[in-house]
Amino acid sequence: MPALYDFATWAPLLKLVRESNAQALAAPGGYAQGDVGQGSWSVPVRRVSPPRGQAAQLSDMQEEWDAVELLRGALVEAGVERVPFVVECTPQGAATLRLFGPHPDVEAGYDGPHGGALILADDAVPEPWRRLPEPVLDAVRSPSADAGELERVLRERLPDAIGVTEEEIVAAEVRLGITLPEEVKALYRVTRARWEDWSTDDDFAASRHHSESVGFELFGLEHVFVAEPDNRATPWEFAAMEAVATRPDDSVQRIVGSPGWITIGDSGGGDGIVVDLTPGPCGHLGQVILLSHEEDIGGVLLADSLTELIVNGEREEEYREREELPEVARINEFAGRSVEAVAHPALEVLSLGVWDGEPFSLAPVTGLPRLRTLTAYPGTLADPLEIAGLSALEYLRLPYEEWRTLLDADAVPRGLLAASIETSGGGPDHHPLALVALTYEILSLFGRSAIPVTVLEGDLGPAPD
Incomplete structure (x- = not known):
């Protein structure tokens, strides 16, 4: 039996839970619940408050930490991401522990062992995640787009950079299933943006110089990807509350993802830098947008072209409140x-x-x-x-x-x-x-199976006085 489903693995944590919830557990029908995951946990354990003006220390919660670490190791061993639990315990220490899931049709949730959204149809995704961009047949490139000027400026800024080969560009287009815009090709002909190319004594300074020269953290061509909707996977309870609603005066389509969103880099804060081939009604073909890691839909216009962004820097956008x-x-x-x-x-x-x-x-x-x-x-x-x-x-x-x-x-x-x-x-x-x-x-x-429940019984011994 995996250690995750051995009562002894849970006993150290359950003793702390019992100590913190003695009154609730002693009441008729009393219980305590929580969950433990590989990366985080939420358990009903009372913690000691640090002295005023002092930050909490690991030593303040060492017992909880050690108990959770034991369980996290068991989760990794069992290949389980997170397990919600409910425990009932008598004053004498007889305990019944119930572990729930995982379940392929139940999204992870933090409200209890019943989980998050229940998926009731195969491969079901919220409607905004099924929407494709609207065609903008009259979209044109910005007059500022100039692949030759872009390449010239970058070679001045990065005279020692190593570019990709034409064969590598063709291979990337085959992998992505899309023809790369001339500005993107010009960019990668100058620099392939690989860490091993920084041949200085200060690699971080060289990397910073490269990012400042380009204007963002450029991905290597082999890491460029198309920002399809599944790149913004979001739980149903949030995703179902969104709506695709592009307006006639929008430069960027208010969609989740697009086969024309070529992600070539990162802002340095987890936001994607994207060349947009499916612009909004007021946008330009090949404009550059930012996909925020804090948003599920749409993007922010950075520049009308890659040339404009790299040569002049991103524009100062005037805030416009959305209706x-x-x-x-x-x-x-x-x-x-x-x-x-x-x-x-x-x-x-x-x-x-x-x-x-x-x-x-x-x-x-x-x-x-x-x-x-x-x-x-x-x-x-x-x-x-x-x-x-x-x-x-x-x-x-x-x-x-x-x-x-x-x-x-x-x-x-x-x-x-x-x-x-x-x-x-x-x-x-x-x-x-x-x-x-x-x-x-x-x-x-809807013909789906029940959430699996594993029942473990054991004795925690008498509670300490």
């Missing part, structure tokens, strides 16, 4: 609107958040052709059965009670691609095992 999207509507106590007010043929996403007023009827949005996402906090829906009128629904996030209503009435929309259980928003607490049982009902309705 409110009719595609996405969020109603809550801070954005108090009505469902009637947001009902629009273009509406794709409706989110009902924390709300102290009367619950909402979905009648105003019934039958809307593009409404694919609905999320609702506890107490926001007047009648959950009205969800049956949302014929285009792909993603549904509801509290336990509303799911129970739909399941009991056999009214869960069969066109769903993914679903989640809403556990925040001030609703009643539910035992983690009840939430796991609910996921099983939803998954089985």
Whole structure:
């Protein structure tokens, strides 16, 4: 048996959990829950606060660290990324530990052992991740694009650089399935941007000089890639809340990825530097955009051409506040609107958040052709059965009670691609095992298997006085 599924591997952590949650565990039906992953963990263990003005030290949590390290090693050995757990323990030390997952149809979640979104169809991805860029047939290159000038300036700045061969350019085009723009070819004819080419006593200074000369951290040609949607893989609970909505005055299409987004470098902060061959209505063919690692959709225009970016540097963009999207509507106590007010043929996403007023009827949005996402906090829906009128629904996030209503009435929309259980928003607490049982009902309705549960029993011994 792998060490991950040996009670002894968990015992050091469970003793700390018991010590920190003695009252909760002793109550009828009491439990504690958490999760441990290869890269992070969240466990209900009380930590010692450092003295005022002093940062927390590893020694302040050494026991927790050692206990988690034991489990992290077991996770690596078992090839498991993360394991949620629930433990019940008597005052005498008899403990029952339940480990959940992993499951191919359940995304990782941090709300409990029921996980994140439940994937209800094979290879299902949110609608924005299925969208291709709109063709802009009259798109032209910027007058500033000049491959010859770009090559001349770069050779002045990097006289000792080593460029790629024509054969390497052809091989890259075959690998990428795309013809590289002349400016990109000119760039790589000057420099292949390989670390081994820095033949100075100060490699970091040489690397910095190269980046400053180009204007960003240039990838080697062998590392250039096309920024397709799967490069921005995002959990359903976030991705389903996005909408593709390019406007006539946009320079960059508001899409997730594109077969025409050639990623040639990095900003130095994790943001992609991309040559854009599928510009927005007001953009230029071959413009340079930045894909932020903090955003899931769209990009920021840096320059109208690679020549302009490298020769003159990125432009100072004037901030332009984006208009409110009719595609996405969020109603809550801070954005108090009505469902009637947001009902629009273009509406794709409706989110009902924390709300102290009367619950909402979905009648105003019934039958809307593009409404694919609905999320609702506890107490926001007047009648959950009205969800049956949302014929285009792909993603549904509801509290336990509303799911129970739909399941009991056999009214869960069969066109769903993914679903989640809403556990925040001030609703009643539910035992983690009840939430796991609910996921099983939803998954089985769509022919998916249940979340695996491993039960381990052991004795932690009497609690210390």
